[in-house]
Amino acid sequence: MLLLALDTATPAVTVALHDGSRVVSESSQVDARRHGELLLPAVDRVLADAGLRLDAVTGVVVGVGPGPYTGLRVGLMTADTFGLALGVPVHGVCTLDGLAYASGIDGGPFVVATDARRKEVYWARYDDVRTRTGEPAVDRPADIAAEVAGLPAVGAGALLYPGTFTDARGPEHVSAASLAALAAERLAAGEELPAPRPLYLRRPDAQVPKNYKVVTPK
Structure with a gap:
């Protein structure tokens, strides 16, 4: 087992690798405005630190929130993409x-x-x-x-x-290391983890303006 875990539901951009027994590499940075910018370099960093390639990953774990719409979807979309590209399961864990x-x-x-x-x-x-x-x-x-x-x-x-x-x-923010360890424990016990679906709990800030005028070509 080699789980790649990540979470962007809080201001922390956090990534970890777990081999089923222990966390082998992890990275966390706190920056609420740069989730998209920081996440993939963090994945590269934990893989390099562990001396592993992405294709060694056998499963992906992602924090499903609750969290703000924009930050949360960065992690979820990245996890889904890795799962599809690698052909491995993607597991959700509540942040x-x-x-x-x-x-x-x-x-x-x-x-x-x-x-x-x-x-x-x-x-x-x-x-x-x-x-x-x-x-x-x-x-x-x-x-x-x-x-x-x-x-x-x-x-x-x-x-x-x-x-x-x-x-x-504390801790103030979640760490991917704890998500990975919890997921590994539950999987080893034969538990089925939730699908990687977001817990938004409220609507996004961006809304279509009221009295929006649709303009159609003549």
Whole structure:
């Protein structure tokens, strides 16, 4: 097994290789505006560091969000392209699950929250580092204060709103290494991973203007 994992659902552009037992190479850069520019060079870098070629990859793992529309689709489209070109399966993993897995929190419950902008967070609750208790959601921190009160909270969203997440801690962003390790563990246990479909949770910012006038040729 050689899994190529990547995620662009947060400001981190993160890539890793996992051989089924351990992470053999990884790269992470934080730049919310350069996902498309940074992702492929990062893939080249982790392959070169591991002394491997792309055709050695037997599966692709991609973070499916939730995350902003533009950044998230960069990773998903790249993963789909690799899967088609190499003829290998592409597995989706919730980005919040990767953060939970990397948190190292011993027992639960706890919360993972990432920055959704617009003064909102993407968040989910966990019983332990491997077990999410419901579907991810997007909310204003004040609206979920009662639900998360007193719980440890991981991620950039938690760190941004300490008034709501009173026990906020790192990691701040997801790493492809944690996504790959979680995916490898689940695959080894015979679990079927989700399809690589995006968790947008809300509509994109770009909208067709109202009262749009269609111009047709004469």
